[in-house]
Amino acid sequence: MSTYFRINAENTGQFERTLIVAEKGSYVSYLEGCTAPMRDENQLHAAVVEIFAHEDAEVKYSTVQNWYPGDAEGKGGIFNFVTKRALCSGARSKVSWTQVETGSAITWKYPSCILKGEGSVGEFYSVALTNNRQQADTGTKMVHIGANTRSTIVSKGISAGRSNNTYRGLVKVLPNAENVRNFTQCDSLLLGDQCGAHTVPYIEVKNPTATIEHEATTSKISEDQLFYAMSRGLDQEAAVALIVNGFAREVLKQLPMEFAVEAQKLLGISLEGSVG
Amino acid sequence: MLDIRNLHATVADKPILKGISLSVPAGEVHAIMGPNGSGKSTLGYVLSGRPGYEVTEGSATFDGKDLLALEPHERAAAGLFLGFQYPVEIPGVSSLQFLRESLNSQRRSRGEPELSGGEFIKLAREQAALLGMDVDMLKRPVNVGFSGGEKKRAEMVQMGIMNPKFAILDETDSGLDIDALRAVGAGINRIMRAPDKGVLLITHYQRLLDYVTPDKVHVLNAGRIVRSGGPELAHELEREGYAEAAA
Numbered sequence: 321m322s323t324y325f326r327i328n329a330e331n332t333g334q335f336e337r338t339l340i341v342a343e344k345g346s347y348v349s350y351l352e353g354c355t356a357p358m359r360d361e362n363q364l365h366a367a368v369v370e371i372f373a374h375e376d377a378e379v380k381y382s383t384v385q386n387w388y389p390g391d392a393e394g395k396g397g398i399f400n401f402v403t404k405r406a407l408c409s410g411a412r413s414k415v416s417w418t419q420v421e422t423g424s425a426i427t428w429k430y431p432s433c434i435l436k437g438e439g440s441v442g443e444f445y446s447v448a449l450t451n452n453r454q455q456a457d458t459g460t461k462m463v464h465i466g467a468n469t470r471s472t473i474v475s476k477g478i479s480a481g482r483s484n485n486t487y488r489g490l491v492k493v494l495p496n497a498e499n500v501r502n503f504t505q506c507d508s509l510l511l512g513d514q515c516g517a518h519t520v521p522y523i524e525v526k527n528p529t530a531t532i533e534h535e536a537t538t539s540k541i542s543e544d545q546l547f548y549a550m551s552r553g554l555d556q557e558a559a560v561a562l563i564v565n566g567f568a569r570e571v572l573k574q575l576p577m578e579f580a581v582e583a584q585k586l587l588g589i590s591l592e593g594s595v596g
Numbered sequence: 597m598l599d600i601r602n603l604h605a606t607v608a609d610k611p612i613l614k615g616i617s618l619s620v621p622a623g624e625v626h627a628i629m630g631p632n633g634s635g636k637s638t639l640g641y642v643l644s645g646r647p648g649y650e651v652t653e654g655s656a657t658f659d660g661k662d663l664l665a666l667e668p669h670e671r672a673a674a675g676l677f678l679g680f681q682y683p684v685e686i687p688g689v690s691s692l693q694f695l696r697e698s699l700n701s702q703r704r705s706r707g708e709p710e711l712s713g714g715e716f717i718k719l720a721r722e723q724a725a726l727l728g729m730d731v732d733m734l735k736r737p738v739n740v741g742f743s744g745g746e747k748k749r750a751e752m753v754q755m756g757i758m759n760p761k762f763a764i765l766d767e768t769d770s771g772l773d774i775d776a777l778r779a780v781g782a783g784i785n786r787i788m789r790a791p792d793k794g795v796l797l798i799t800h801y802q803r804l805l806d807y808v809t810p811d812k813v814h815v816l817n818a819g820r821i822v823r824s825g826g827p828e829l830a831h832e833l834e835r836e837g838y839a840e841a842a843a
Contacts, residue, residue, distance in 0.1 A: 547646050548684035552698035552754070553672035553705075562697065566688030566737065 321348060327356040327387070327398065333364035340370070342377035344410065349380040351579055354423065356388045360396045362425060368403045375410030375437065380418070382575055384583055386590075387423035392481075394453030397425025404431035405461075408440035408469075416443035418574045420583045421456055422590040430488065432461035435469035435497075442471040445571040449564075449587055450483030450515070451594050459489035459520075464497040464530070473504040476568045478587075479515035480594035486518040491532060493525045500530040508538040509567050511560070511594055561588030597622040597794045598643075598663075598762060603654035605642045612638045614819035615654070620762075625788070625795040627805055627830060630816035631838045636798045637681060639816070640766045643796075644678040645671055658762065672698070673705035675761030677754075679768045683747040686738040691750065692720060694738050695757050702758070723756035727783050744771035752783040763788050764796045769804035781807025802834040 327334045342348055356363065365387060371379050381404075390397025400423070406415040417431040433442030444460035462471035471491065479485040487506045508517035519536050541563060549559035565572065565584050572580050598620040605613040612635045620626045630636050642649045643656060645668035656663040658674060666674065686694060700710040711719065721731045727749050739747050748768055755763060765784065769777055785808055788795045797810060805813075805827065813829040814821045817838065823829065 553702035569688030
């Protein structure tokens with residue numbers, strides 16, 4: 321299933337609501353894309369998405385968010401304040417959030433999974449790219465209630481210009497949740513010396529049988545990689561786009577094929593003029 | 597083909613190259629030898645346009661074009677190839693994707709048609725096989741998880757795919773065992789020994805020159821060429837060391 325959201329008219333906001341109920345043993349892959357035209361005034365997008373997964377149901381929810389980010393000085397752009405939450409109610413149910421966030425002046429968004437059904441699985445794969453004056457504060461919440469529940473979080477933040485990019489996430493294990501596993505990886509890539517990357521992980525574990533792993537790295541784009549790619553014939557923008565796409569590969573490969581190609585191009589376009 | 601006149605260069609304001617003059621005509625292989633810190637790698641980086649290597653005096657022309665005025669990718673499109681002493685890893689990007697984008701970018705600049713996916717994979721498979729490398733290695737991210745020897749072999753596969761007019765090979769022989777050294781030497785001869793091509797071979801040791809016979813050998817010391825000669829000069833250096841030969 322595929323949907324497309326657009327904010328067209330001036331001085332309007334968009335407040336859509338999406339509810340997905342996946343019946344026993346069902347599978348759905350849902351894609352959404354978002355764009356908006358360039359305007360000097362800020363506009364609000366505040367959506368609610370809720371997913372309910374019954375026994376053995378699987379929902380794959382993919383987003384490519386490219387709302388207008390405002391101009392280079394931070395004038396205009398969408399405020400993107402979104403609530404996304406999933407209840408993995410049935411045993412062995414699974415919800416996977418994949419997001420590519422390149423647009424919006426400000427993004428606050430934390431797609432979450434309440435893992436209630438025994439053996440249910442939550443996944444969050446995110447690429448958030450900010451340039452110029454953009455701010456993205458995004459991450460996930462994985463709340464483990466049922467036994468043998470598992471979650472995976474892979475977040476790739478790319479900051480350029482004067483932007484700020486924050487991963488904020490919660491992994492919570494309740495007292496009755498036996499044998500929970502979580503793996504979290506948060507990597508940040510900085511382009512230039514005026515941008516910021518922040519990682520704010522909250523981990524609350526109330527059951528001693530849980531296995532929780534958290535890995536995080538922050539690095540600047542490597543001069544060695546840039547020169548190596550340029551010495552082979554790529555101009556600077558193509559070299560940056562190639563390296564950034566490599567950095568985000570783990571997440572991009574989660575997207576359905578036709579979306580992955582678009583998302584790769586979008587990362588390149590969103591970074592134009594950011595290095596040099 | 598490559599003309600270097602009185603080239604001076606600094607790195608972080610420190611003079612490294614102090615007046616290098618060197619001419620490599622088409623059809624020749626020149627070896628640059630010298631002790632650590634003599635400026636050999638700096639010469640390669642300056643010629644390929646690495647940021648941070650500043651030319652303070654002199655000139656370098658390639659087929660009559662002012663090389664120093666070009667960006668690194670423009671030098672590649674003009675036909676220059678730098679074989680890295682330490683090939684760089686690019687996680688998440690397969691060698692095939694990297695090389696296809698790079699080659700097609702060069703071809704666009706030269707006004708040549710781009711290679712299709714099918715044409716490119718055929719070329720890559722041929723070139724990999726000629727260096728005894730399985731094309732599956734090129735499906736992996738660029739240089740990630742390769743051994744030192746595999747990286748050097750992969751550089752030669754890259755050179756075969758790019759098919760440059762002129763190659764600057766920076767210690768391509770370091771870290772190679774005998775079999776790999778032979779394969780790399782044969783690769784250099786096969787790809788670059790032609791009447792319209794040239795090579796600048798930067799090396800510490802004679803051993804690569806057993807496989808690739810240079811037309812001229814230059815000894816670099818403290819940023820200057822202190823001696824030039826034929827292939828026999830490399831043997832003399834091997835016997836007597838740089839200190840003697842440069843004296």
